[in-house]
Amino acid sequence: MINLQPYNNPTYFAIILTGLLPVMIGLYYGKRLRIYESLISIVFLVLTFGGDHWQQGMALIGYTIFQVILTMSYAHYRHQKKNQTNVFIALIILSILPLVIVKLTPLFPNHHGFNLGFLGISYLTFKTVQVLMELRDGTIKEISASQYLHFLLFFPTISSGPIDRYRRFLRDYENPPARKDYLQSINKAVFYLFQGFLYKYILGYYFGTRLLPVVTHLALGQRLAFGGTGISWYLLAYMYVYSLYLFFDFAGYSLFAISISYFMGIQTPPNFNKPFIAHNIKDFWNRWHMTLSFWFRDFIFMRFTFWIMKHRWLKNHVRISQLAYLVNFLIMGFWHGVTWYYIVYGLFHATAIIINDYWLRFKKQHQDKIPHNRFTEYLAIFLTFNIVCFSFLIFSGFLDKLWF
Amino acid sequence: MKSAKKLGLIFGPVVIAAALVWGILLLPLNHRRVTNTELNHSAVSLSTNVYHGTMLKQAAFAKDYVPFLGSSELLRMDPLHPSVLAAKYHRPYQPFLLGSAGSQSLNHFFALQGVHRQLRGKKIVFIISPQWFTKHGQAPDAFSYFYSPLQAIDWLLTAKDTTSTRYAAKRLLSMPSGESSTVLAHALQKIAAGEKISHSERLFLEYRRQMLRNEDALFSKIKLDRRWQHVQKVERLLPAEDSNQLLTTTAIHLAQKHTNNNNLGIDNHFYAQRLRGSRINALRGSQKHFDYRCSPEYSDLELLLSEFKQMHTNVLFIIPPINQKWSHYTGLSLPMLRQTADKLAYQLNSQGFNHVLDMTSNSHQKYMMEDTIHLGWLGWLKMDEVVKPFLTQPQAQPNYHLNNYFYTKKWQQTLFSKEGGHS
Numbered sequence: 096m097i098n099l100q101p102y103n104n105p106t107y108f109a110i111i112l113t114g115l116l117p118v119m120i121g122l123y124y125g126k127r128l129r130i131y132e133s134l135i136s137i138v139f140l141v142l143t144f145g146g147d148h149w150q151q152g153m154a155l156i157g158y159t160i161f162q163v164i165l166t167m168s169y170a171h172y173r174h175q176k177k178n179q180t181n182v183f184i185a186l187i188i189l190s191i192l193p194l195v196i197v198k199l200t201p202l203f204p205n206h207h208g209f210n211l212g213f214l215g216i217s218y219l220t221f222k223t224v225q226v227l228m229e230l231r232d233g234t235i236k237e238i239s240a241s242q243y244l245h246f247l248l249f250f251p252t253i254s255s256g257p258i259d260r261y262r263r264f265l266r267d268y269e270n271p272p273a274r275k276d277y278l279q280s281i282n283k284a285v286f287y288l289f290q291g292f293l294y295k296y297i298l299g300y301y302f303g304t305r306l307l308p309v310v311t312h313l314a315l316g317q318r319l320a321f322g323g324t325g326i327s328w329y330l331l332a333y334m335y336v337y338s339l340y341l342f343f344d345f346a347g348y349s350l351f352a353i354s355i356s357y358f359m360g361i362q363t364p365p366n367f368n369k370p371f372i373a374h375n376i377k378d379f380w381n382r383w384h385m386t387l388s389f390w391f392r393d394f395i396f397m398r399f400t401f402w403i404m405k406h407r408w409l410k411n412h413v414r415i416s417q418l419a420y421l422v423n424f425l426i427m428g429f430w431h432g433v434t435w436y437y438i439v440y441g442l443f444h445a446t447a448i449i450i451n452d453y454w455l456r457f458k459k460q461h462q463d464k465i466p467h468n469r470f471t472e473y474l475a476i477f478l479t480f481n482i483v484c485f486s487f488l489i490f491s492g493f494l495d496k497l498w499f
Numbered sequence: 500m501k502s503a504k505k506l507g508l509i510f511g512p513v514v515i516a517a518a519l520v521w522g523i524l525l526l527p528l529n530h531r532r533v534t535n536t537e538l539n540h541s542a543v544s545l546s547t548n549v550y551h552g553t554m555l556k557q558a559a560f561a562k563d564y565v566p567f568l569g570s571s572e573l574l575r576m577d578p579l580h581p582s583v584l585a586a587k588y589h590r591p592y593q594p595f596l597l598g599s600a601g602s603q604s605l606n607h608f609f610a611l612q613g614v615h616r617q618l619r620g621k622k623i624v625f626i627i628s629p630q631w632f633t634k635h636g637q638a639p640d641a642f643s644y645f646y647s648p649l650q651a652i653d654w655l656l657t658a659k660d661t662t663s664t665r666y667a668a669k670r671l672l673s674m675p676s677g678e679s680s681t682v683l684a685h686a687l688q689k690i691a692a693g694e695k696i697s698h699s700e701r702l703f704l705e706y707r708r709q710m711l712r713n714e715d716a717l718f719s720k721i722k723l724d725r726r727w728q729h730v731q732k733v734e735r736l737l738p739a740e741d742s743n744q745l746l747t748t749t750a751i752h753l754a755q756k757h758t759n760n761n762n763l764g765i766d767n768h769f770y771a772q773r774l775r776g777s778r779i780n781a782l783r784g785s786q787k788h789f790d791y792r793c794s795p796e797y798s799d800l801e802l803l804l805s806e807f808k809q810m811h812t813n814v815l816f817i818i819p820p821i822n823q824k825w826s827h828y829t830g831l832s833l834p835m836l837r838q839t840a841d842k843l844a845y846q847l848n849s850q851g852f853n854h855v856l857d858m859t860s861n862s863h864q865k866y867m868m869e870d871t872i873h874l875g876w877l878g879w880l881k882m883d884e885v886v887k888p889f890l891t892q893p894q895a896q897p898n899y900h901l902n903n904y905f906y907t908k909k910w911q912q913t914l915f916s917k918e919g920g921h922s
Contacts, residue, residue, distance in 0.1 A: 098681065099681075123502075274502055278502060278505050278506070278509070281509060282505075282509050285509055285510070285513060289513075316773075319776065319777060319778060
């Protein structure tokens with residue numbers, strides 16, 4: 096049986112747009128063809144997770160059933176006005192358990208059993224945790240299994256996001272746009288689609304497929320440079336090339352997912368907003384992989400901060416937010432994978448954002464003495480860009496290859 | 500504005516763009532016009548685009564260009580390199596270099612697809628490196644680098660059901676490249692099982708082939724001139740007359756000048772860039788366990804031989820030597836190399852491939868190699884002593900009788916010695 100990986104080649108786009116044509120015509124006339132849309136979603140899920148990826152498909156089915164049972168039980172529990180913290184924590188642990196197992200599996204290289212993992216398990220887990228948290232908060236009151244499934248398995252974003260929010264998604268899903276708005280939507284969809292082509296297939300390809308192997312080879316050839324550290328100009332070149340590749344590849348992919356969502360009348364939130372013109376690290380995280388960083392902000396950083404404040408373990412607000420940053424980015428590091436370089440990447444960003452916080456406070460206190468003009472802005476952008484690129488060099492795992 | 504007009508404004512440009520791209524890629528455009536300059540450039544370019552394509556090769560082989568198949572040694576373009584000699588003395592043949600670091604028999608098998616008609620009954624020079632014959636044979640990454648879907652489709656659409664065809668299909672399927680397209684992978688599975696591909700698959704593959712041909716024609720001529728400029732520069736260092744004696748003097752003179760920063764007989768630049776300092780220490784004794792005698796590569800070679808037979812080509816095989824000082828340093832076993840060469844020679848000779856130049860016994864001679872394992876100066880010249888008469892004089896029509904035994908695991912794993920035959 097054939098297998099199609101999302102947004103992989105022109106054929107995929109031809110098939111997806113043809114398949115969605117009835118959905119688009121329906122929306123043009125103000126109607127959401129629910130049954131057809133569900134059917135075409137199933138077809139695309141089977142195309143992505145079937146064929147020689149069938150093991151992933153089985154894992155996805157098992158995972159989904161498990162999560163639906165968890166969420167529906169918790170919704171039922173909350174409906175009875177019960178709200179014990181222990182129950183909530185137990186459910187969160189159960190909900191992230193499959194992801195934790197998948198992330199820890201590579202640590203045991205001799206493991207040959209059935210793999211729980213499938214493409215996109217992280218992104219589904221972000222969604223399930225978010226719904227559980229909002230059920231606890233009471234911001235989600237009603238939830239139906241069918242709506243939850245539509246949200247969870249929304250196929251344009253299933254493999255790598257952007258990570259939508261349940262209530263936002265449902266609002267779009269339940270209210271088909273007016274014709275004028277839908278026309279605007281597809282106008283944007285076409286634009287995003289072509290921006291995605293430019294990003295992923297021209298720029299991402301150039302940096303990732305043409306340049307990256309060349310600089311990799313050159314940088315690896317300098318293993319013994321600079322007293323055996325391997326630090327060379329080629330390593331610097333690798334750092335920039337990899338960073339640009341990472342951005343264009345992932346931003347391109349995100350644009351495809353957003354474009355297809357817009358064609359379906361779902362305004363999936365953006366993932367990138369010119370991250371390389373960020374003025375500081377905080378600004379950067381408001382522009383880079385936004386749906387992920389906002390998810391971490393809302394469900395890790397904020398929750399952790401409130402938790403500490405509620406229990407009064409720390410009084411100093413500055414200390415609390417520093418600790419919260421550390422926890423936030425460490426978890427993000429571990430989420431990327433349990434290797435030293437992802438964890439160091441997390442620590443690096445936590446440190447950078449804490450230093451940045453110090454600086455911003457210092458700047459505020461000495462406003463009269465610190466100049467602010469076009470030059471300082473460019474300097475800030477330049478510094479931020481280089482710090483970010485350096486963090487991506489850590490993230491790339493290239494240093495692991497170079498040193499060990 | 501009316502909705503319909505808005506729709507037109509949204510999708511109109513997309514439709515026009517799609518039509519233009521498809522038009523350019525699918526029209527059976529005539530790209531046959533290739534100039535002599537372009538041929539000169541492409542023959543020595545060692546560009547992967549040229550290797551992947553068919554258009555330039557077809558144009559070249561229809562003229563007096565001869566395929567020189569090989570790998571990394573083709574990059575060693577000192578003045579005694581076959582391309583420089585042929586250019587300088589306006590020989591009646593010009594080498595068309597195919598292969599670079601990492602290309603082996605399986606890649607070459609595909610690289611000759613699409614040019615059967617032009618090569619029929621002609622001659623080929625093939626430099627076989629013993630270093631290809633490792634325990635696992637062709638590395639998948641390197642294969643992907645030289646793999647061309649155009650050639651794979653050309654082959655699929657013309658393949659007849661034979662042991663060689665099934666073997667090739669299985670080999671391609673074992674590489675990531677074979678799985679890169681769903682339709683291709685499916686067709687390969689059928690071919691490997693001895694079945695015919697369906698009519699719709701054929702149609703789809705023909706449509707893909709047209710696209711890939713146009714891509715080849717549009718992009719493979721881009722930026723090919725760098726190495727040709729190098730050839731023109733270094734040919735000035737050669738004597739005016741094509742005489743073996745004068746060339747030997749030049750070769751020794753150049754080799755002496757270029758290998759004086761080390762005592763291993765390795766090119767100065769190569770030594771300084773890749774070996775000097777602590778790097779070389781790490782390599783001492785590092786190749787003690789290298790063994791080229793048992794490898795899947797022997798069967799890949801057989802596949803290429805079947806291709807030579809199918810085209811009725813007369814092939815000269817060169818088995819290059821190794822820098823003996825270097826092999827002493829790294830601990831590579833010369834008796835092992837000897838047995839590898841014998842096994843290769845047996846596989847070739849027993850099937851009627853009689854033009855084999857085994858240079859492994861020249862390993863101890865000075866200036867044969869440009870660096871560690873790559874032919875240079877006197878080595879190129881020694882090869883030229885055989886290549887030149889082979890290509891300029893008429894040769895007897897070869898009579899090949901292939902044996903499917905060479906596709907078996909048994910042969911791949913056979914330790915062969917000249918005296919005892921199989922063991």
